[in-house]
Amino acid sequence: MSTTTTTPIIIDSLNEEAFDATKLTAFIRNIHQHFPSLNIDDYLKRINNTLLQRDSYTTEQLTNLLILEGLSNINEQEPEWTYFCAQIYLTKLYKEAAANRGYDKNQKYGNFYKLVETLVSKGLYHSKLLNLYTKEEIEQVGSFIQPEKDRLFTYIGLRTLADRYLTRDFTKQTFELPQERFLIIAMTLMAEEHKEKRFELVKQAYWAMSNLYMTVATPTLSNAGKPIGQLSSCFIDTIDDSLQGIFDSNTDIANVSKSGGGVGAYFGKIRSRGSDIKGFKGVSSGVKCSPLVA
Incomplete structure (x- = not known):
């Protein structure tokens, strides 16, 4: 079977462009600077060789290729590949959020108040966020966000957060980013606290979650700040x-x-098997447990 050595076309939702190896290398090395112990040369060589095997790739396929090649390198000597791959996936989330929310794609995070306002209007955040906090208060809370904390995520941790818990619109488009989810949780949990100490409590709760020192119950992680669902586990x-x-x-x-x-x-109140029901002897079937079906 023959393979192509022509320059592939990279396709995104808006346009097509020829694959630029220099641009891709610069992107990878920019992430690599945070993980200097990783051997990046073999990784880049495999990526470039793989890209030459097809005529075209979507940006989604290219991102998946970069991540899968990185994950295949994880071993006892180089466990940091999981953080490396997380940064690639974060770049995808940043780009999508910027496009959907209308801010500069070179920014990691956009205007937090505008996010709250937009998602309340879409019915994705509870309106009480705007009722319990003023615009000035939400802007002040937004200043707590530390984008660099995103580097603490492993790939599987980030992917789980993104797929299951980050707020997306009804067509599954990315709006909310990881640090914003943590901050919305903190705001929701501290909303009824006295105003004199509420900001400090929000800041402390966000700090603990963003540093991955503390987690919350799954329903809280999923439902905090939203108009449906509850927070208890x-x-x-x-x-x-x-x-x-x-x-x-x-x-x-x-x-x-x-x-x-x-x-x-x-089930302790349910009568046992063989008990009487309304005078009929031994007719109760008791509690029956059906086996789980995989």
Whole structure:
């Protein structure tokens, strides 16, 4: 099977351009300066050789190629490849957020107040963020953001955060960035605190999350600042020994699960197998557990 050695075309949503090896090398080396112990030369050689095997690539395919080649290098001697790959993926998130929010693509983070205002208007953030905090307060809170904290993410950690928890619009377009998610969580949790100490509490909570010293429950990470869902993780329900009680509990558990909560159920009140029901001897089937289906 023959392979092509012609210069491939890089395609994004707006235009097409010939692959520029110099531009790509500069991009990679700019990230590499934060991880000088990594052997970047072999990585670049493999990338360039792979790119020559096809006539065209989308920017998405090119990004995935850069990340997969980097991840394949992870070993005991060079574990930092995971942080290297995270930075490549962050560049993609920064570019998408800038395009969707309308600020300079060379900026890592845009105007925080404008983000809050935009996502409230889209129904993606709860309106109480604008009711409980003034514009000046939100702008002041926005100054807490430290983009350099994004370098702390491993690739899998960042990808999980981006895919599951960052706020996107109804067409799954990127709007919110990692540090903004942490800050929205901090604002939501501290919203009802006394104003004299609220800013300091928001700052402390953001600092702990942005440094990855503290995490929050999954529903909090996912739902904080949003108009749907709740913030608590674990719930316990007691199932009553009646048809009404059993099916009411099913409804309650389904609603809690829909909002991101995990549920434990207490079945101690359900009569045991072989018990009487309304005078009929030994007819109760007790509690039955069905095996989980993978």
